[in-house]
Amino acid sequence: MLIDALQCGHFDRAVFEELKRSGYTCVTPTLGFWEDTLESLDAIGRWRDMEREMGDLFLIARTTADIRRAEETGRVAVLLGYQNSNLFQNRIAYVELFADLGVRVVQLTYNNQNELGGSCYEEKDSGLSRFGREVVREMNRVGMVVDLSHVGDKTTLDAIEWSEKPVAVTHANAASLFPHKRNKSDDVLRALTRNGGVIGCVAYRNITPESACATVEGWCEMVARTVDIAGIDHVGIGTDYSHNTTQVDIDWMRKGRWTRSVQYGAGSAARPGKVPKPDWIVQAGQLASVRDGLSRVGFSAEDAEKILGGNWLRLYQAVMG
Amino acid sequence: MLIDALQCGHFDRAVFEELKRSGYTCVTPTLGFWEDTLESLDAIGRWRDMEREMGDLFLIARTTADIRRAEETGRVAVLLGYQNSNLFQNRIAYVELFADLGVRVVQLTYNNQNELGGSCYEEKDSGLSRFGREVVREMNRVGMVVDLSHVGDKTTLDAIEWSEKPVAVTHANAASLFPHKRNKSDDVLRALTRNGGVIGCVAYRNITPESACATVEGWCEMVARTVDIAGIDHVGIGTDYSHNTTQVDIDWMRKGRWTRSVQYGAGSAARPGKVPKPDWIVQAGQLASVRDGLSRVGFSAEDAEKILGGNWLRLYQAVMG
Numbered sequence: 001m002l003i004d005a006l007q008c009g010h011f012d013r014a015v016f017e018e019l020k021r022s023g024y025t026c027v028t029p030t031l032g033f034w035e036d037t038l039e040s041l042d043a044i045g046r047w048r049d050m051e052r053e054m055g056d057l058f059l060i061a062r063t064t065a066d067i068r069r070a071e072e073t074g075r076v077a078v079l080l081g082y083q084n085s086n087l088f089q090n091r092i093a094y095v096e097l098f099a100d101l102g103v104r105v106v107q108l109t110y111n112n113q114n115e116l117g118g119s120c121y122e123e124k125d126s127g128l129s130r131f132g133r134e135v136v137r138e139m140n141r142v143g144m145v146v147d148l149s150h151v152g153d154k155t156t157l158d159a160i161e162w163s164e165k166p167v168a169v170t171h172a173n174a175a176s177l178f179p180h181k182r183n184k185s186d187d188v189l190r191a192l193t194r195n196g197g198v199i200g201c202v203a204y205r206n207i208t209p210e211s212a213c214a215t216v217e218g219w220c221e222m223v224a225r226t227v228d229i230a231g232i233d234h235v236g237i238g239t240d241y242s243h244n245t246t247q248v249d250i251d252w253m254r255k256g257r258w259t260r261s262v263q264y265g266a267g268s269a270a271r272p273g274k275v276p277k278p279d280w281i282v283q284a285g286q287l288a289s290v291r292d293g294l295s296r297v298g299f300s301a302e303d304a305e306k307i308l309g310g311n312w313l314r315l316y317q318a319v320m321g
Numbered sequence: 322m323l324i325d326a327l328q329c330g331h332f333d334r335a336v337f338e339e340l341k342r343s344g345y346t347c348v349t350p351t352l353g354f355w356e357d358t359l360e361s362l363d364a365i366g367r368w369r370d371m372e373r374e375m376g377d378l379f380l381i382a383r384t385t386a387d388i389r390r391a392e393e394t395g396r397v398a399v400l401l402g403y404q405n406s407n408l409f410q411n412r413i414a415y416v417e418l419f420a421d422l423g424v425r426v427v428q429l430t431y432n433n434q435n436e437l438g439g440s441c442y443e444e445k446d447s448g449l450s451r452f453g454r455e456v457v458r459e460m461n462r463v464g465m466v467v468d469l470s471h472v473g474d475k476t477t478l479d480a481i482e483w484s485e486k487p488v489a490v491t492h493a494n495a496a497s498l499f500p501h502k503r504n505k506s507d508d509v510l511r512a513l514t515r516n517g518g519v520i521g522c523v524a525y526r527n528i529t530p531e532s533a534c535a536t537v538e539g540w541c542e543m544v545a546r547t548v549d550i551a552g553i554d555h556v557g558i559g560t561d562y563s564h565n566t567t568q569v570d571i572d573w574m575r576k577g578r579w580t581r582s583v584q585y586g587a588g589s590a591a592r593p594g595k596v597p598k599p600d601w602i603v604q605a606g607q608l609a610s611v612r613d614g615l616s617r618v619g620f621s622a623e624d625a626e627k628i629l630g631g632n633w634l635r636l637y638q639a640v641m642g
Contacts, residue, residue, distance in 0.1 A: 038358055038410070045414025089359070093366025100422055 001025045001071075001309035004287060005105075005200040005236060006081070006149070006171035008253075009243035011050070015284065016057035019076045022285030025309055026067050026077040028105050028170065033083050034256035037094065040087035044101050047080060060102055064317045079316075081105030081170075083150065085116050085135060092134050099142035104320055105170065106139065107147035108132060108159060111265065112258060117155030120181045125152030128159050140165045143320040149182075149200075149238070156188050166196035166315050171238035173202050174226045178209045182266050189230045196318065198311045200238020201226055203287075205275040206266040207240075213278035216286075220293035223307060232303050236311045241277070241284050250274060322346045322392075322630035325608060326426075326521040326557060327402070327470070327492035329574075330564035332371070336605065337378035340397045343606030346630055347388050347398040349426050349491065354404050355577035358415065361408035365422050368401060381423050385638045400637075402426030402491075404471065406437050406456060413455050420463035425641055426491065427460065428468035429453060429480060432586065433579060438476030441502045446473030449480050461486045464641040470503075470521075470559070477509050487517035487636050492559035494523050495547045499530045503587050510551045517639065519632045521559020522547055524608075526596040527587040528561075534599035537607075541614035544628060553624050557632045562598070562605050571595060 002023050008030035019027060031043040051060050061067045061077040070077035080103045087106070088094040098106075108128075109119040116132035118125030128136065136159055139146050146167040148156040160167055169192060175183035184192075184199065192199060201223050202208055211218035227235050242249075250273075254263040264272055281287060294304040323344050329351035340348060352364040372381050382388050382398035391398035401424045408427070409415040419427075429449075430440040437453035439446030449457065457480055460467050467488040469477045481488055490513060496504035505513075505520065513520060522544050523529055532539040548556050563570075571594075575584040585593055602608060615625040 037362070041358070041415065041418055042412065044418060045412065048414065048417065091363065091366065093369065094362065096369065097362055097365060097422055101418055 001305060001313070002288060002291075003237065003309035003312040004028070004241070005168065005198075005238035005312055006030070007239060007241045007243065007284070008083075009245040009249065011243055013054055013057070015243050016054055016076060018283065018285045020057050020074070022288045024076050024287070025071055026061065026079060026312070028079040028081040030083050031080055032087060033110055033253050034086055034258070035082075035084075036086050037089040040082065040098070041101075044080065044103070047078070062102055062104065063321055064313060067313065067316070079104045081107075081145075081147070083107045083147075084110035085114060088135065090115055090131070092131075092138055095135060095138040095144065096142050099144055103144065105145040105147050105168070107149055107151065107170070108135070108155065109151050111150055111254070117158070118152035120150055120152050122152055125154040127154045128162060132159070133162055136163050140319075145170075145315070145319050153185060153188055156184070157191055160188075160191045160195045160197065163195065166198070166318050167192070168197055168315060169199040169238075171200050171202050171204075171240045173207055173209075173222065174229055176229065177222055177225055178207060180207045180266070182207045186229050189226075189234075193230050193234045196315070198234050198236050198315045199226065199230060200236045200312075202238060202240045203278050203281050204240035204266070205278060206271065208278065214280070216280040216289045216293035217296055219278065219280065220290060220297040220299075223294065224297050224299070227307075232306055233311055233314075235307055236309070237287070237290065237307065239281065239284075239287060241281065241287075243284065245274070247274065322626060322634070323609060323612075324558065324630035324633040325349070325562070326489065326519075326559035326633055327351070328560060328562045328564065328605070329404075330566040330570065332564055334375055334378065336564050337375055337397060339604065339606045341378050341395070343609045345397045345608070346392055347382065347400060347633070349400040349402040351404050352401055352424075353408060354431055354574050355407055355579070356403075356405075357407050358410040361403065361419070362422075365401065365424070368399070383423055383425065384642055385634060388634065388637070400425045402428075402466075402468070404428045404468075405431040406435060409456065411436055411452070413452075413459055416456060416459040416465065417463050420465055424465065426466040426468050426489070428470055428472065428491070429456070429476065430472050432471055432575070438479070439473035441471055441473050443473055446475040448475045449483060453480070454483055457484050466491075466636070466640050474506060474509055477505070478512055481509075481512045481516045481518065484516065487519070487639050488513070489518055489636060490520040490559075492521050492523050492525075492561045494528055494530075494543065495550055497550065498543055498546050499528060501528045501587070503528045507550050510547075510555075514551050514555045517636075519555050519557045519636045520547065520551060521557045521633075523559060523561045524599050524602050525561035525587070526599060527592065529599065535601070537601040537610045537614035538617055540599065540601065541611060541618040541620075544615065545618050545620070548628075553627055554632055554635075556628055557630070558608070558611065558628065560602065560605075560608060562602065562608070564605065566595070568595065
């Protein structure tokens with residue numbers, strides 16, 4: 001089993017052939033960052049067209065049964081996900097409608113505060129708002145994964161507390177291993193553990209230790225240290241791997257339509273542009289090397305399976321059935 | 322069985338109690354006239370809230386199996402319908418998405434020409450457009466009823482020809498019985514018959530003969546004359562009954578956002594406002610009196626059942642399964 005809880009960029013046949021060849025069980029692509037309802041529906045339309053064109057390579061999964069069916073038929077399972085809640089356009093009713101259309105993962109905020117709560121980049125995090133509470137419970141009800149990766153610490157803790165189901169940090173690292181606003185404090189990780197949630201460890205250079213970018217063993221060491229904090233049942237993979245991403249995409253991710261200023265996202269003035277992928281995962285297919293890597297840093301086969309996908313599958317089962 | 326293929330206005334608990342008490346099997350309310358994608362999604366959200374509040378009275382049906390389930394559990398089945406295709410906002414992908422959300426009936430045009438074709442009130446009817454063809458076939462594929470009631474004659478004939486499944490004129494009368502732009506020529510009715518489609522006879526005063534407004538027998542006589550034209554397997558009920566409709570609603574139906582001028586819809590300068598309901602159907606529940614009426618004008622019990630709902634059910638089965 002190999003589950004990556006967060007990738008982004010442009011998926012095409014070559015991408016899916018590589019994911020399939022490399023043994024991916026399931027991947028969550030990003031269908032939107034700032035997109036509103038109509039644009040988000042358009043993205044679903046595009047993914048359905050892609051599914052019709054590449055049905056030999058992947059299927060859009062709505063349940064863990066679909067993920068197993070994909071595995072049995074030699075295809076990659078895709079969970080439709082958004083890195084922001086703008087798709088709901090302030091309507092509680094749209095949570096259920098988008099769930100009906102197959103959306104299974106929604107991050108409460110992207111890089112900016114929104115109606116639901118504060119982001120990791122805001123100076124002051126409001127915590128989970130009144131509408132945010134409504135959305136979290138509605139996502140619980142309809143079987144959508146609450147993703148807290150880019151969400152501010154206070155809002156994250158509020159959401160963990162408020163959610164009636166396990167929640168996800170699909171793509172972040174432990175801030176105690178690499179201090180960065182995008183990474184999660186030990187307090188957050190321990191709260192996530194109590195909630196039954198899962199954090200996906202990232203392989204994106206801007207928020208990942210140098211040693212974990214240099215070799216797969218280094219990355220697996222980082223995973224082991226994350227397990228020390230969160231526990232073996234609460235750590236998985238969320239690479240943040242981006243396919244075929246251009247500067248136009250990066251500008252959209254960082255600036256959306258909200259600013260004309262220069263924005264660095266997880267980068268900085270010292271490292272403003274597109275950063276090289278970690279040396280050990282230049283191609284998405286190299287993620288398969290994590291299996292050996294986990295073994296070499298001392299994980300048992302059973303524990304490695306949890307990290308490689310077992311923990312995500314348990315969370316998906318709990319949330320979406 | 323009692324199926325009304327078109328009602329409009331504001332449905333509330335009192336309405337559904339009356340429909341249930343009067344033995345309605347299935348009704349298609351109008352969720353939108355000019356509404357765009359977002360407004361149409363909002364309408365679905367409201368209907369889902371209503372279903373949660375009044376689940377003892379009705380259910381939203383997606384298949385004929387749902388209609389039977391409603392009957393078995395003493396509830397009214399509701400087919401979600403729109404009297405215009407603006408909900409798709411020019412996107413072929415949205416046909417499937419709205420079908421997934423439970424929409425089962427869409428009229429190609431309301432009173433004005435749109436991207437799909439011409440309306441019954443346009444001086445010149447373009448016929449079914451290139452996008453119109455795409456939408457009809459996509460509606461066929463995803464199991465939506467193509468409704469041609471307010472559609473112009475040429476576009477109607479084109480759509481009948483082009484559709485791979487039976488189509489519907491959910492609410493119109495025969496123009497040879499009451500000449501009006503909203504009513505359908507014998508040519509159209511005969512083409513509908515060849516296609517396996519169904520026309521729903523209307524009980525709306527502006528487009529219905531005076532005799533058919535005066536008594537239920539008069540209306541059933543009109544139905545009998547329609548059967549003479551279209552055949553016993555192709556005539557059903559589509560009252561166009563409006564619940565709790567105000568002048569604001571009528572203005573919206575007639576003028577949408579497209580004009581500041583005075584518009585009469587199916588009315589006229591001589592009869593500009595809200596017209597009284599036919600004498601025999603002041604309350605929607607009185608539709609049940611059609612069963613006796615059909616018998617009194619000479620229909621066998623078997624043929625009456627076809628008109629009362631059997632023909633619609635056959636069409637629904639053919640279209641939506």
